[in-house]
Amino acid sequence: MKSIQNRITAFAKLGDFLRQFSIDNIKKIDSIEHNEIFFDGFLHQIKLAQENNSWFTKENIRLTFESWSKALTESNLTHFSKDVKLNNNPSKKVAIIMAGNVPLVGFHDFLSVLISGHEVLVKQSSNDKHLLPFLAKYLEYVDPNFKGKITFTEEKLTDFDAVIATGSDNTARYFEYYFKNKPNIIRKSRNSVAVITGKETEEDFIKLSDDVFHYFGLGCRSVSKLYVPKDYNFDAFFTGMYAKKDMINNAKYANNYDYNKAVYLMSLFDLLENGFLMIKEDESYASPIATVFYEYYDNEIDLKIKLHQDREKIQCIVAKDFIENEVAFGQTQYPKLTDYADGVNTLEFLSTI
Template sequence: MLENTKINTFVALGDFLRQFSLDNNLRNPEIQNNDTFFDSFEALLELSQSHNGWFTKEQVCFAVNSWAEALTKSNLNQWLSNYDFSKITPKTVGLILAGNIPLVGFHDFLSVLISGHTVLVKTSSNDQHLIKFLAKYLIVAEPELANRITFTDGKLENFDAVIATGSNNTARYFEYYFKNKPSIIRKNRNSVAILNGNESHEDLVSLGEDIFRYFGLGCRNVSKLFVPKGYNFDAFFKAIFEYQDVIHYEKYSNNYDYNKAVFLMSNFKLLDNGFLTLKEDSSYSSPISSVFYENYDSLPDLINRLKKDEDQIQCFVSNGLTENSIAFGQTQKPQLWNYADNVDTLEFLISV
């Protein structure tokens, strides 16, 4: 399949997804295959929370809109312009996908197909409907893809390389099981924000987006704050009050009640605003409805520490306090060329 054909197929998918939003779905008569797919995708958005209680319509629509913004011809051309796919011999690449947030594995799926390989997908039971639907759309838009997309419910077999995402525990299994295959094995990571006390109210409101989007379930969600000694959290709590409605979601509320009770029974000191707890803790991984924090004396010393721990960190968020830091509110809006774990997926796919 010619590269332009592949690009145009994913652009068509982006155009299709652009019709859907939280408040109003607008059917565009010029969009390919709407008669076949529009109504059924609209129904899938409504049913997503019944498939996964964390996948509220708001969160699923955010993911869909993010992919609609990403899948434009200019974005795809910019992403692919630095790669040479001419020497690729098509292989079968197995994908073991996570299911913590909607469409979390779609970038790997896209990367395999756009590079010219065949994809063999094992979805998570927590997110198996959305990506399969998008695959069906792609196959109708470009029938040649029918022979290059396969989903399996069993273990992966007959593949040449693999990209697997899971926990630290499952990663050990993956590393053993796939030791004889070219692989990318992704483990647990978390994202951190560094504050210095000079952040504006708008900055801190945006930081709330990094914390609460997808209920904090993604590796790009901020789960840890670093603040200077003596930092006053009043401005932080005032800013994130805009996200108070999160407590009305039953699964989040249950986690808030449970984790707060566990902390209090253990006599931990907490800062609490009724829908989020802050706990001083050296770990990067906080439970749902809680964010850990640490005080720092010296910003250069903190940056040196974070560099040593970079294999545990997905995103650094700040007002430019660290190299390659992400602006507040942008962690869940990665570009196509922002790779998970800073591992270039396309370079890997070219090399297999």
Template sequence: MSEIGNRIQAFVKLGEFLSLFSQNTNENISNFNNSDDFISGFKHQIKLAEENNGWFTNENLDFAFHQWSVALKENNLKKWLSNYNLNTVNPKTVAVIMAGNIPMVGFHDFICVLITGHSIIVKLSSNDKYLLPYLAKYLEYIEPSFKGKIKFTEEKLEKYDAVIATGSDNTSRYFEYYFKNKPSIIRKNRNSVAVLSGEETKEQLELLGEDIFRYYGLGCRNVSKIFVPLNYNFDNFFDAIYKFNNIINEKKYTNNYDYNKAVYLMSLFNVLENGFLMLKEDQNYASPIATVFYEYYTDAESLKNKFNTEKDKIQCIVSNGFDEEEIKFGQTQKPELWDYADGVDTIRFLLEV
């Protein structure tokens, strides 16, 4: 088997390993007898991740592991990579600075660098520092050619040829200055939106709840703002998302809900709310936790022009028949391997480094 084939098979096995930690799997644990120590070890890392970050609940970790186990199926990997000629890669060292807002949020960059044949230096967020180093050890165990190609550091980055960095609008300015002499992908704040027509079914609005509440809305692919037609009736929306009401029992979420509600009340803002989510009319895209902004629109073309003008602020558009590149309700946190953050083709960048 070729080197590329070996790398693909290694990530297939990694996906199978991750499936063991999801309740949505039928994977037979007996197939992993030689990895018993890794299984118990990763369970310990999961426990540490939960203790370190209150947003990393068992449910959300389970969801992340399941989604990656699905993405790393052999047919998905081959379909993804079939668009590229990986034989032309001149191996370099790529530094990757990862965010920590949702579990394993930098995992896609990690895969991209290694599967193209490069070496990687990873600078992790303190909010998500346990899972990936352990998975890297397992990857080296099943595919020894990765040994020496994966490094994690908390120190100043040194001896690298290119950079992929994810952060806020503020940190991106620092990244752009600091890495100005290196080939780079610098990611800033983005948010996702949903466009409603008023004709959505209850099922579609329930699925929109998944786009809003998964990972507590902390991801750039989470819907943080909805656009609705004039005179939109929010009753159907609130009725459909009521199934997510248990989220208010999560202490960190509740604290944010109570705090933001108090701020809105003191500021005399007109807010719609149902006891676990607030809707606030606002021109901005990035809404606080437990809040979704909304804005009225008059016609689809004007809204499309607005999105085109402000496309650097938008990660995903969720709708039904509004946009050619729209994402279906309930699918924002289920991206394919070829769904690149900010629309920047990471593999193409790595092939040209």
């Protein structure tokens, strides 16, 4: 593999390619490299991805592309890759086991391995198997040095030097045992929370609706839990959530809403709901689809201590001038390249294998 600059340029060109598929519209740009080969083919892969997984709506797939097109710029990639420690060690083969909860959910690991100069062996989830192999082919066209460096497999993983695996808390235990003799990053389940102080504007809550509803709440960066002051009135929150009222028109989402509502009512739980979203007082972080949990807090210092103690369970904290490293309302699904999942610096790990 040639210089890191070549790899940066290739991924920046991939960002340009993805820029054609924004959440608002799809627009072919004649100046994009290899468009004559890849544009129509990618439209077909998007269609297959939608048919394969009904959570992968057109909007959710294009939201992913928009997010990555903003991240994959020459300047962002240059800043990101300054953490790559260039040494004379031979390239290693890194296996990645990807989740399938949101489109291209393993792309950051894929990018990190390749930008570090290693080979990648990808085992995808059956829920998300169409998009990444096609984008990998695009990368190989843009920079032929990637050829032979990217392998996809559905078989048992063999012949690799290190592994990055993402799964539930249960599968993580299996991964930790199975890969104990290899350098590894094992990612477990995480959820995101929002801290409400009572000073939020109507616009803040409309933006928060993005954090709650994008990807139907299935992503680890989706807000599944609220912390609210004692005796908080939820009217302003529900007013903001109303921006996403059309969610209920998705049959799969509606089925989950109806099912979870029936379970809660039969269990005599106290609920607040608005016809497409339920909120329930609960100490857990992971809430079912169409539900957001909430918990009251007495004072901000105690809450900050709790959030620090539970940091292994939390991916993002959405707030407004509340805590260090908070994410602004509406921004959870637009992470920077340096917003490492679980706070583990992947590039640093890859420089040590």
